[in-house]
Amino acid sequence: MDSAARQNNENITAELIRMLAQQSRITPAPMLAALAVIAFFAADSLPRWLWAGWFSIAAMLLIFRAQFLARLPEMTQFTQRQQLTLTLVITFFNGVMHGVPLLYFSAFTELERAVITMILMGTSSINVSTTAGYRPIAVAYTLPTLGMAAVIWGLHGWAARPDWTSLSVAVLIVLYLPLLISLAGNGFRIFESSYRERLVQSAVNTQLQNILEQAESASSAKTRFLASASHDLRQPIHALSLFGSALSKRPLDDESRDIVMHMETALKALASQLDSLLDISKLDAGVVNINRQTFNLLDMAERLQVEFGPAAEEKGLSIWLDCYVDVFVDTDELLFERILRNLLSNAIKYTDSGKIMLSINAEEDLVTVSVVDSGRGIPKAEQQRVFEEFYQLENPERDRRKGLGLGLAIVKRLVKLLDLKFSLYSVPSDGTRISLTLPISHECPQTAPDQPKAMASWETLRLLVVDDEMEVGLGMQALLETFGATVDVADSTASALELGLANRPDILLADFRLRGEDNGLETIRNLRAVYPKLPAILISGDTAPDRLREANEAGIKLLHKPVAAPILEDAIAEACNLQVMEN
Structure with a gap:
């Protein structure tokens, strides 16, 4: 037998032992009830010490067998073959004890003999069903019970004169014995087949789980790659957009203005495609709020x-x-x-x-x-x-x-x-x-009255821009200064804190991802520790779902690069109660 077949047999035997342990809890109650009926019959015709002693020994042996089988999987000091052999021996002695009343066959009435025989046939069936039809155990119990019953009925039928009723019962038991053993074999084959199917199903489930994990890993890797690629692409596009917007606000001849217009159109098209990636990331991150x-x-x-x-x-x-x-x-x-x-x-x-x-x-x-x-x-x-x-x-x-x-x-x-x-x-x-x-909604929409906007001046506004990309920082400065604002540029939380302490900013515009472990959320926390109500806006090229969730949980407005000049202007105006400048 090759190693694979041997391993398969060992697995089936281990499963049989586990099943014997589980079924051991079911057997004692009906078996004890059956033995009690036989003891009740014996009490009318046999001495008390005899039938009570028999019942006590049979009951103790039955309980011992149940406890032994319950602990069987834990008995690792025995091999699987030894475990089954011990089970077979204990089952045999149980069968012998259950068949002992047949030795006092003549002491029972005809009806009691028939009932006792039916009880032994029932306990034999219980033994087969609770042992998965494992044939050696089935035979170990059935031979000393039904085998003895067939012999006793046959001897009783030929004792004095032929008793055809007794002989018929003996023949029926003899015919029932191989049928029961055959059914036991079929039951065990079904048990083996079921176990193998479970193994196959388990292997398929494991394979599917591995495939699912690989797919999820690939999806996560794709998300990380897209987020990283999106961030790296958005940085220069954002800088170009800022410089382009700043340039468009300067005096230009018609030809130069036409070039700037085409450049902005191309940047908008590229930004639109990147925003589609952002939409996917936002939805996957679960940070899109429903405003019903x-x-x-x-x-x-x-x-x-x-x-x-x-x-x-x-x-x-x-x-x-x-x-x-x-x-x-x-x-x-x-x-x-x-x-x-x-x-x-x-x-x-x-x-x-x-x-x-x-x-x-x-x-x-x-x-x-x-x-x-x-x-x-x-x-x-x-x-x-x-x-x-x-x-x-x-x-x-x-x-x-x-x-x-x-x-x-x-x-x-x-x-x-x-x-x-x-x-x-x-x-x-x-x-x-x-x-x-x-x-369909049966309510009509309610229109909220327009709220008057507070007026303030861009010329009195001081902005602190924090971005580790020099070109982005300079682009933000070039654009925002065209509005008349004063702009300070920092490249880290430390330098932002230094500039913020020197000149109090009216609003902080921080890049989400800075160098190393530094990030815009940390910058905002540090500046707000000094100026608790400081307005702040996060600007990021990162579309990773985890980053989006982090920003959403912080409750800080998040703009994604490249940020169009009108959107940036509106966001600053909203945060600082400014009037949006007319173009």
């Missing part, structure tokens, strides 16, 4: 129709709106609009002729918003894959004008976040319908 409010779907649909109309017209398409009544819903308006924007953009991208329809269908308490196109459609096999990150149909050359393949991945995450019912129906060459279903 009641709004009118018709207003949103009309706005999107106007917005996407020019892009559709460039391809010879038209956008139709199939809704003419007000429909109010209660969800996050910005996130829901982001879903529709991505779906409309995708529909225009993959439709060459015909139309795009934005449909709003209200029925009872539910409304279904659908984006329907007459485009190329999605093959059945691809309808799940198109929602994966970076997966695009018909873009093997990775044309950046077709995006990064993140639009539908973002849609999938936003649909889950907003708990919307989502469906997709598509036929190749016959278009696609993507539908979102959500409850």
Whole structure:
């Protein structure tokens, strides 16, 4: 026998021993009840010392066997074969003790003999079922009980004159014995088969768990890589954006202004693609908060129709709106609009002729918003894959004008976040319908009155910029000084604290990730220890989910590089109660 087969047999034997230990708790109660019935019969015809002594010894032996089997897996001083041999010996003596009353066969009435025989047949069946049908143990108990019963009934039938009833019972027991042993063998084969199937299933589960862990590890590695790549790319783009914005605010001739405009357009396109990566990271990090409010779907649909109309017209398409009544819903308006924007953009991208329809269908308490196109459609096999990150149909050359393949991945995450019912129906060459279903709100939106903004002067503002990249710091300084503000630039928490102590800043703009273990959160904490209510904004090129969660938990406004000049201006103005400058 090879080592693999030997190991397999050892495993099955170990499993049998564990099962014997578990079943040992079940056997004593019914066995003791059966022995008590036999003792009750014997009490009428046998001396008390005889039947009581027998019952006491049989009961103690039965309890000893149960306790022995319960501790069997712990008896490592014995080999598996020795453990089973001991079990077999103890079971044999149990069988002998249970068969002893048959020696006093003639002392019982005919009915009592029949009942005792049926009891022994029942205890034999219990023995087989509680030992997984292991044949040696089954035989060890059955031979001294049913074997003795067959012999006693046969001898009684031929004792004086042929008693055909007794002989018939003897024959039936003889026929039952091999049947019971055969059933025991079948039971043990089922036990072995079940154990092997469990081993196979366990191996498959382990393999699947390993595959899942590898997939999760690969996903984490991808996330870390994208976060690192995003950070490294955002730094120079952010600096270029700042210098470009600063340059656009200076007096330029028409040709130079045209160059600056094209440069800013290219930077915006690149920033838009990087922001798609950021959206994925934010959703995966769980830092996207839902701001539920009641709004009118018709207003949103009309706005999107106007917005996407020019892009559709460039391809010879038209956008139709199939809704003419007000429909109010209660969800996050910005996130829901982001879903529709991505779906409309995708529909225009993959439709060459015909139309795009934005449909709003209200029925009872539910409304279904659908984006329907007459485009190329999605093959059945691809309808799940198109929602994966970076997966695009018909873009093997990775044309950046077709995006990064993140639009539908973002849609999938936003649909889950907003708990919307989502469906997709598509036929190749016959278009696609993507539908979102959500409850109708029966409340009308309340418009908050405009709050008057406090007025302050940029010229009196002192800003402290902290960034370990010199070009970024200088770019921020160049841009912010065009607003008339005074700007100090530091490259670490230590230098920021030194500058902040020398001249109190009105606001702190700190890069999230600085050199080494230093970071913008630490900078903000140190400066706020000196100036407790100091306004602060974090600026980061890092899109790792852990970083996003950390910033979100700190409760500090976070801007992501590259930051467009108007967004930066609005954020500073909001934090410092300034008036946004007119361009």
